[in-house]
Each structure stands twice: as structure tokens, then as C-alpha cells.
Amino acid sequence: MIQPEKKDIALKVENVSIAFGGLKAVDDLSFSIRRNEIYGLIGPNGAGKTTIFNCITQFYKADSGSVHFIHSNGKETNLMDLEVHNVIKEGIVRTFQNVELIRELSIIDNVLVGAHHVMHQPLLGQLFNRGKIRRDEEETRKKAEGILEFLDILHLKNFIAGSQPYGVQKKVEIARTLMSNPDLIILDEPAAGLNDTETKELADRIKKIKDVYNATILLVEHDMRLVMDICDHICAISFGEKIAEGTPKEIQSNPEVQKAYLGEEGELE
Amino acid sequence: MIKIVKNSYIQFILLGLALLTLPFIAEMGVIRNSTVTVIGTTIIYTIAALGLNVLLGFSGLISLGTAGFMGLAAYISAYVTETMNLPFEVAVLAAIIIPTFLGILVGILSLKFEGIYLGIATLVVAEILREIFINVTEFTGGASGALASRPELLGFFKLDRIQTYYLIVIVMVIIFMLIHNLTKGHMGRALNAMRGSEAAAQAMGINIFKYRLIAFGIATILASVSGVLYVHYVGLSYPTTWNLMLSLDFLAIIVVGGFRSIFGTFIGAFILFAMSELFLKPIPALANIAPLVKGILIIIFILYYPNGLANIKNQVSHWWQRRKGKKDEYGQTKEKKKKLTRAEVRENDTA
Numbered sequence: 350m351i352q353p354e355k356k357d358i359a360l361k362v363e364n365v366s367i368a369f370g371g372l373k374a375v376d377d378l379s380f381s382i383r384r385n386e387i388y389g390l391i392g393p394n395g396a397g398k399t400t401i402f403n404c405i406t407q408f409y410k411a412d413s414g415s416v417h418f419i420h421s422n423g424k425e426t427n428l429m430d431l432e433v434h435n436v437i438k439e440g441i442v443r444t445f446q447n448v449e450l451i452r453e454l455s456i457i458d459n460v461l462v463g464a465h466h467v468m469h470q471p472l473l474g475q476l477f478n479r480g481k482i483r484r485d486e487e488e489t490r491k492k493a494e495g496i497l498e499f500l501d502i503l504h505l506k507n508f509i510a511g512s513q514p515y516g517v518q519k520k521v522e523i524a525r526t527l528m529s530n531p532d533l534i535i536l537d538e539p540a541a542g543l544n545d546t547e548t549k550e551l552a553d554r555i556k557k558i559k560d561v562y563n564a565t566i567l568l569v570e571h572d573m574r575l576v577m578d579i580c581d582h583i584c585a586i587s588f589g590e591k592i593a594e595g596t597p598k599e600i601q602s603n604p605e606v607q608k609a610y611l612g613e614e615g616e617l618e
Numbered sequence: 619m620i621k622i623v624k625n626s627y628i629q630f631i632l633l634g635l636a637l638l639t640l641p642f643i644a645e646m647g648v649i650r651n652s653t654v655t656v657i658g659t660t661i662i663y664t665i666a667a668l669g670l671n672v673l674l675g676f677s678g679l680i681s682l683g684t685a686g687f688m689g690l691a692a693y694i695s696a697y698v699t700e701t702m703n704l705p706f707e708v709a710v711l712a713a714i715i716i717p718t719f720l721g722i723l724v725g726i727l728s729l730k731f732e733g734i735y736l737g738i739a740t741l742v743v744a745e746i747l748r749e750i751f752i753n754v755t756e757f758t759g760g761a762s763g764a765l766a767s768r769p770e771l772l773g774f775f776k777l778d779r780i781q782t783y784y785l786i787v788i789v790m791v792i793i794f795m796l797i798h799n800l801t802k803g804h805m806g807r808a809l810n811a812m813r814g815s816e817a818a819a820q821a822m823g824i825n826i827f828k829y830r831l832i833a834f835g836i837a838t839i840l841a842s843v844s845g846v847l848y849v850h851y852v853g854l855s856y857p858t859t860w861n862l863m864l865s866l867d868f869l870a871i872i873v874v875g876g877f878r879s880i881f882g883t884f885i886g887a888f889i890l891f892a893m894s895e896l897f898l899k900p901i902p903a904l905a906n907i908a909p910l911v912k913g914i915l916i917i918i919f920i921l922y923y924p925n926g927l928a929n930i931k932n933q934v935s936h937w938w939q940r941r942k943g944k945k946d947e948y949g950q951t952k953e954k955k956k957k958l959t960r961a962e963v964r965e966n967d968t969a
């Protein structure tokens with residue numbers, strides 16, 4: 350595979366390792382993601398995919414290695430220096446494998462949480478509900494409605510998030526990421542629990558998100574059709590180590606990948 | 619008209635106005651003067667319970683120390699006005715700032731202790747405070763208590779019992795409005811997120827440390843305001859008042875009234891405090907069962923109505939709307955719901 354030029358790269362994961370007890374969940378893993386591409390991370394269950402996401406978003410601090418995010422203006426940030434809640438300020442936002450929503454709140458309120466860091470509301474202003482605050486709320490709400498419409502769930506906006514089917518909850522999580530004006534969106538198994546039609550629709554939406562929001566997308570997914578369909582590049586890992594990287598075609602014909610998946614998912618299509 | 623009444627500010631003001639009429643009704647002989655005093659005390663408890671509701675209801679953080687902070691504020695205000703002879707306003711400031719500072723320190727503890735352990739940690743702080751109330755007699759008057767007179771505003775306007783009651787009602791309405799502002803928007807979402815999913819909150823840029831301190835800060839400010847009003851309304855403060863039972867009462871108030879509901883907090887305080895004072899205690903045969911009734915109420919609510927009375931109100935109005943057949947629970951007609959356009963949804967929202 351031809352190495353991309355530095356200025357085209359959005360995220361650079363270099364020699365990252367992390368162990369839990371004796372178990373090496375991620376072992377000296379490196380990969381780079383180009384700006385504005387869809388990059389897939391695949392591997393059997395327990396391969397370390399979620400763990401590497403956690404290392405990128407600083408929910409875990411890697412034992413060694415580095416994770417650099419390169420802004421479109423060329424500025425480079427070592428994410429390992431950041432506290433977990435400051436990662437989103439760099440334009441990096443994620444979803445969770447097991448949907449993380451505020452179950453008791455309405456869908457729209459859940460989505461509004463995604464705008465937390467782009468809203469500048471001093472406490473005193475909020476206390477007295479100043480005009481500026483009200484306008485900010487109003488505008489943010491409109492933006493949220495626009496995103497819900499984009500994902501076809503606007504009609505559900507006032508329903509309680511926890512009472513919605515899994516597929517809708519997954520969409521709410523994606524909607525929430527879009528509120529933060531992200532440059533890099535990290536999706537952990539976005540199609541898990543969706544049926545075939547929903548998965549197809551999701552594939553279409555993810556591609557649209559990339560174009561409309563001009564974002565780079567990193568995703569973990571078990572649905573091989575989805576991965577092969579929408580990803581520009583794929584990295585396959587097994588037991589925390591990279592076993593192959595390349596275009597969907599290259600990955601499909603890679604014998605190592607075939608071997609890792611044998612007995613897990615059956616065959617790769 | 620309905621639209622106006624739906625505005626929360628108007629609802630708070632209407633409640634305030636209704637409460638302001640009570641002394642007149644007592645004057646006319648319809649209710650007793652002591653009833654007004656009970657309602658005034660209920661409002662004072664509502665304020666402290668609302669602080670706990672911000673902490674527990676919104677942020678998911680437990681505290682068993684509410685009574686301790688309330689008591690500390692009561693003693694400080696009594697000491698500053700009576701012993702130091704300083705103006706009421708100075709007393710209020712001191713009685714809010716000192717406990718709140720302590721409350722924020724406890725907030726820092728909350729990063730180390732989770733759940734039940736946080737409850738125990740706050741309880742320990744409250745018990746230490748109670749030891750101080752009993753033993754530091756120069757400051758608290760020890761077991762014989764501290765005395766405080768009615769508030770003197772701006773150094774010349776001395777309030778009597780009824781005027782103090784008015785002050786309490788006005789403070790309550792203002793606090794309701796401010797807490798409504800804080801919890802319905804940006805900060806409320808951050809606290810909700812922190813409770814709902816700490817991981818999601820952090821991923822969305824919410825600084826857990828900062829918001830835990832804010833939650834503890836608000837809870838202690840309201841407990842302090844409550845303590846100040848208490849000591850200048852009731853006139854004295856005993857160490858025995860500020861015990862674990864009172865903190866548990868605040869907990870019970872929000873369990874019964876409803877998490878995250880301002881009105882629910884008021885109703886909870888009314889049911890748990892005013893009802894037993896007004897209806898059970900005057901009847902000798904029932905006076906002793908007041909704690910039992912309290913206990914049963916709490917169990918019923920935890921088991922059957924975990925969202926408190928505030929939510930029962932919603933359920934009743936949903937049921938009523940369904941019965942009317944026209945509208946579903948979100949106020950949208952059934953035929954329309956299937957294919958709402960964006961404009962229609964917005965229209966429904968503002969209606």
C-alpha cells in the first residue's frame with residue numbers, strides 16, 4: 350500500500366499498546382487515516398477494536414505509542430496529552446458499542462447534549478436566562494432538528510430515548526455526534542442490531558455524512574457487506590495486532606484475514 | 619390562556635400569589651395562624667429539598683448531609699446578626715458562602731467516593747458539623763440552642779412574623795425561576811448527561827469534575843438559604859434539629875414529589891411535612907403514627923411510582939388526552955403524527 354502524504358492524513362496511530370493484567374488487548378498497532386475517507390477497523394470479537402477506539406478518544410491511556418490528530422490547517426495535536434472531555438474540542442467525536450444515551454430524556458434533548466462544547470453559555474447568563482442564551486438555545490435546537498430530519502427521525506424528537514427501538518437509539522447517537530461540528534467521527538458497530546434494510550440505509554447515511562459534514566469517519570463493524578461497501582481503506586486486526594491493511598478488495602483476498610475470520614463469521618463475501 | 623398557564627414562570631408566580639394570600643385567610647379566621655407558620659416552614663424545607671433534587675435528581679449524586687449544611691448556615695446567620703450585631707445582609711452572605719465552600723470541598727470528595735460511599739462521606743461531614751453545633755457553645759449556644767430575631771432589611775426595615783413569611787414566599791418564587799433557568803438548558807443537560815451516562819457526557823466534552831462541583835455548590839447554596847430563612851423565621855436553632863432524620867426527610871420529599879421536578883419538590887414537602895403537622899399531629903391518637911405514614915408513603919412511591927407525584931401528573935394528563943381521543947401523549951393528532959413535516963412539528967412545539 351502506498352503511504353499517504355502527511356498533509357492528507359487526519360489521524361496517525363503509532364505503535365500503540367495497552368494491556369489489562371497480562372492480556373495485551375492492543376499490541377504495537379499503527380495505522381493512518383486519510384482526511385475525508387471512511388476507514389474501517391475489522392477483526393473478530395475481542396480483537397481490541399473498541400480498546401483502540403478508547404485509546405484514541407482517551408477513555409484509556411495507552412501504555413505506549415502515540416495518537417496524533419492533524420487538523421486541516423496542518424496543526425498536529427498529540428491526543429495522549431488531552432483529558433478525555435477535551436478530545437471533542439479537537440473535532441473528534443465518538444459513539445459507543447453499547448448505546449450510551451440519557452434514557453429518561455427525549456430524543457431531541459439527547460441530541461442537544463452533543464452541542465455542549467460548541468455552546469458558550471456562562472453560568473450567570475443561564476441563571477438569568479439572558480436573551481443571548483435563549484437565542485443560542487433556539488438556534489441549537491433548530492440545528493438538532495435539521496440533523497434529526499437528515500436521519501429521518503425528526504417525527505420522534507419528543508419521544509423518550511430509552512423507550513425507542515435499538516435502531517432508533519443508534520441513530521440518536523449518530524445525530525448527537527453531528528451536533529459537535531466534528532472533523533473525525535468514530536463509530537463503534539453502528540449497524541449492530543439493525544436489520545438488512547436499516548443497514549443499507551445506514552451505509553447510505555454514513556456516506557452522506559462524510560460528504561455533507563465534510564468529515565473523516567473511522568468505524569468498527571461486523572457487517573462485512575457494509576464495511577466492504579462504504580470503506581475506502583480497512584485495517585484488519587486480530588488479538589490486538591494488525592494483520593492486514595488496504596482497500597476492501599485487498600482485504601477480501603488477504604489469506605491472513607480469511608484465516609482470522611474462519612469459524613467466526615464464516616467466509617468473507 | 620392555557621398557553622400562559624403553561625409558562626413555568628407564570629405557574630411559579632401563581633403559586634407564590636396563592637401562598638401570599640394565606641395570612642389574609644388566617645386573618646379572616648378560615649385557617650389558623652399556626653397553619654401559616656407550618657406552610658412557611660414547608661416552603662423553607664422545599665428550598666433545601668430542591669437543592670438536593672438538583673444534586674440527586676439531575677446529577678445522580680447522593681448526599682445525606684443536607685441538614686448539616688442547613689444547620690451550619692442557620693448558626694452562622696444567628697451568630698452574625700445577634701452576637702456580632704452585623705446587618706442581616708452580611709449574615710446572609712456569610713451564611714451562604716461558608717457552607718457552600720464546604721459543600722464544594724465535599725464535591726471534590728465525590729470524585730473519590732461513588733454511590734453509597736458518597737452518601738456515607740456526606741453523612742460523616744454532617745455528623746462532624748453536629749458535633750460542632752453541640753460542643754462549640756460560644757458559637758452555637760450548645761444544647762440550649764441559638765436565638766435569632768426576625769430579619770431587618772437594609773438596617774431599618776424590621777420584618778414581623780407575617781412579613782417574614784412574605785419574604786420566604788418571594789425567595790421561593792425567585793429560586794424556582796432561577797433553578798428552572800439553570801436546569802432546563804445547557805447546565806441541566808450536562809447534569810442529566812452526567813447521571814445518564816458518564817461515558818457519553820465525557821465524550822461530548824462535559825467536564826465531570828466541574829459539573830459535580832457545580833451540583834454540590836447549588837445544593838449547598840439552597841440548603842444555606844433554607845437554613846438562614848429557618849433560623850430567622852422559627853427564631854432558634856437546636857443541634858438536635860440538624861440530624862440524619864432531617865436529611866432523610868429531604869430525600870423522602872424528592873422521592874415522593876418527583877426527581878427533577880420543581881413543583882414536585884414543593885408538593886413532596888407539603889405531603890411529608892405540612893400534612894403530618896396539620897392533620898396528624900393535632901389529633902392525639904394519630905400524632906405518633908406520623909413517622910409510620912411517612913415510611914409507608916416512601917415505600918409506596920419507591921415501589922409503584924419511582925418517578926414521584928410529578929410523573930403521576932403527566933400520566934393522568936396523558937390518560938385524559940387519550941380519553942378525549944383526539945390527541946396522543948405529545949399533543950399531536952394521531953393521523954398527523956405519521957407524516958409530520960418539520961414546520962408542523964415546530965408549530966406543535968410552540969402551541
Ligand SMILES: Nc1ncnc2c1ncn2[C@@H]1O[C@H](COP(=O)(O)OP(=O)(O)O)[C@@H](O)[C@H]1O
Nearest residue numbers: 369372374392393394395396397398399400401
Ligand atoms: N477495561 C478493561 N479491563 C480489562 N480488560 C479489558 C478492558 N477493555 C477491554 N478488555 C479486554 O481487551 C480485549 C479486547 O476487547 P475489545 O477491545 O472490547 O474487543 P472488540 O474488538 O470486540 O471491540 C478483550 O479481551 C477484553 O476483555
Ligand SMILES: [Mg+2]
Nearest residue numbers: 398399400446
Ligand atoms: Mg467492541
